[in-house]
Amino acid sequence: MAETSTPRTDVSQTNAALSNPRADLESLDELERRLFSLRYAIDEIGSLGPVIDPPRATEERAEALAELERQRAQTLSNPLVGGVLERLGKCPELLSDTQKAQLRVLGRDRDELVRVPADEQAAFSRLTCEAEDVWRRAKAASDWESFAPYLDRIVAARVNMAKERDGGRDPYDVWLDDFEPGCDRAFYDTFFSQVKDVVVPLLADCSASRHQPSRACVEGSFDVERQWALARDLVRLEGVDEDALWLGRTEHPFTGGPSTGFVLIAGHVHEDDVLSNAFTMLHEGGHALYEQGVDPAYRYTSLKGGTSMGMHEAQSRFFENYVGRSEAFARPLLDALARHFPGRFARVTPRQLYLAENRAEPGLIRTEADELTYPLHILVRYEIEQLLFSGEATAADVPRLWAEKYRAYLGVEVPDDARGALQDTHWANGEFGYFPTYALGSAFGAQLRHAMVAGGVDLEGACAAGDLAPVRDWLRERIWRWGRAKDSFELIRDACGEVFSPTYYTDYLAEKFSALYRLGA
């Protein structure tokens, strides 16, 4: 019917206007397929490398990754691509919502690269690949000296790249914004000050309390192979799709995802700490759920994968803490532990397990930190990164700064660099501005938790039953499926019906730990 009412001239005009965008839309698809394949290769080679590759693989792997990164950068920064994105941006009426989101994300990815020469990107990739290897050996030997020159070189390279990208902006702000679009030092300074104002006195009160939770019920030695079987059971319980999962072993646990059908989790088991493994798995499983939960329609586009480090961390911490360390979940967790270690947990109650897993104890290792002290570990790193980027400190100062800040915020003495500034792999990988997203993610997660419960999900019931389908459904619908099509702050606003606020996080911590330690009781 529309045909009869549409004059022929309009049709031919539309065709003329379409002719160019049609070719541009084909170019967009071709670009996305190429980027998909390069990301796939970089993710698989980069993720598996440190986990399965033999020692002599390092040098050639570094070269391959640098070259693939260079091709990704060259592809994105090609002026022809700029033209396609620009022309398509002028015809929003021809674009689906997905294509509009692709343009936005591609434009941003392109902006990140176009001002940094491809050779420099490649050299940086090579440097960090080498540094990762040096760091691994430095950590094993607790030898800061061998790693320090690499840290200085990596910081210098990062400062330089930030200046090339936006000379008018503070270099550290550039990287903070990369890991979490919309964030800078001003934002994080405010955020961390709110967190510190609550957590530091709360931790002091907990430490002073007469009611110290005991970890006795989870102490002792736990067979490593049984722990690996437990690990697999826990990601299954969490609802990770095992048909799209590879589970491996590494020094520093992580989750990677070449594709929505191929997510990698590498864990680490400590014979003397069964809970460490359990919560690592719930944490990494949360990352895996996010990757697997992205709309399959996005899989060959730049919208594939989580939207930011902070939102990724929100999912992992949701399952680690808001599910995993809840009192309700202590029952199914205890059942899982008892299944793999028959007899060992016969006399343990869910309440005892809940207390044991939530003991707030200032420690040295970030990845082993409890929920309350965790953001203080992040604060130390955030402050040191600022000093390195402002030039107020160099790598040589880091062990001293580390020791001072751990003493000041956590009240612990750092005995060596392996348990100090060498504990994390992030700096070796050039990932400055990443750590703050861990704390921010907890705050995102707390707000999501509040909105989920306010929206009618029986979170406690789901945890108690060990059936997390309602939790996954809520998060998949509001967060996961969107991939990179929405930024974190937009996701939070749409999912929660209000803008981001760290109060849900600090309120949650205050309530939980006041009850646990019977403060004011």
Added chain:
Amino acid sequence: MAETSTPRTDVSQTNAALSNPRADLESLDELERRLFSLRYAIDEIGSLGPVIDPPRATEERAEALAELERQRAQTLSNPLVGGVLERLGKCPELLSDTQKAQLRVLGRDRDELVRVPADEQAAFSRLTCEAEDVWRRAKAASDWESFAPYLDRIVAARVNMAKERDGGRDPYDVWLDDFEPGCDRAFYDTFFSQVKDVVVPLLADCSASRHQPSRACVEGSFDVERQWALARDLVRLEGVDEDALWLGRTEHPFTGGPSTGFVLIAGHVHEDDVLSNAFTMLHEGGHALYEQGVDPAYRYTSLKGGTSMGMHEAQSRFFENYVGRSEAFARPLLDALARHFPGRFARVTPRQLYLAENRAEPGLIRTEADELTYPLHILVRYEIEQLLFSGEATAADVPRLWAEKYRAYLGVEVPDDARGALQDTHWANGEFGYFPTYALGSAFGAQLRHAMVAGGVDLEGACAAGDLAPVRDWLRERIWRWGRAKDSFELIRDACGEVFSPTYYTDYLAEKFSALYRLGA
């Protein structure tokens, strides 16, 4: 001194001539780095995929591989690359021997691609990735019907690609030449007829002999995990560099090599056949030694890796048969078996093991075949491939043809397709023309063995001592280090001081099996 005798005009002319080649040499290096990274990605993703990826990874992996293949093809077939190769080819005086070899190999790789459209290459990669998955399930269910349509499509695609590449040539000849430069049906027809003339009557004599070697000493059940430990021990004994090795588990054993520092061996253990595992490992280890032994100077060039399938197979069969199944090596092999299965081999003599491992027995499974019957398994496949490519047969005819030829050459009845035409993965991967190289490789190996001994290497002593360093040194110097810088027939000629002759192979088989079966005794 030369300067004074060289007129200025000559120098400036040389400079003018150099200005272009210099840029071209830089382009050559850039091209090689890019190809290296794409090959690295394709090899790692493609090799590890079927071994470690979860089931849902298949579709996206296929897409990633197809797209990476497309980029490799686009890179090589770019007309600018053709110009660079052509211009450099005209200035041999400016090129090192390595660069000359690069030009030759790149030119050949380019010729293989330039006439086949990139989209067709990508579609083929996607088709075989899917077919590999279908084949896996078809084999498990012994269901030829489900795989047959894929085989017809793959053959049709291969015929079409061969015609695009060289319309004046028989399509099957094109692929035979790809896997082994210089070979065609005429060559292989002669080769196989020589082999058949010796092997078929020899096998008949062996079968009729009163002296049948017994396998009793290696029969029974052998713990799978202990067999994996044995597998690692055997590649170590063979001299594979474990710091550049990843050892995994798969259905169909293979060796892959993203880089000289990262070689992958995937093996397969049968609980009821400990020798199968042992010789698979020695075989794959031979491939690994070749990959690891290439001149490190070649690692970022197209000269990296083995020169052809036939020469690769020569190395694997050298270590599997000419070392592994020799009487001298029975002692160190028996020691290894006894270490991993204490008590089981206490009463076995090296002579008994030697007889057990060399029993010539017509069977159904190529990869389990003994040295004597092996080329007959290849002959069946070679003849069927010819029929498929000439159009005289389609996939529907294959089970019948398979049964007829196994009856005729090997005297065995094929009970089902899993133990028939579905046993190998090659056709699912589109690798027609590959099988004949297995038999040719044995013949290459036999000639190398003869030359090595004639050249003064104490092969028997090295085998008896379980120290294969002299064998490796001889092969590394003459074969491995050259990578793709020389073709097989050139390598054979340079290593052996004469052109290729299959007589060394047939003489070896006749001598070995006549003695084993005491023929004419």
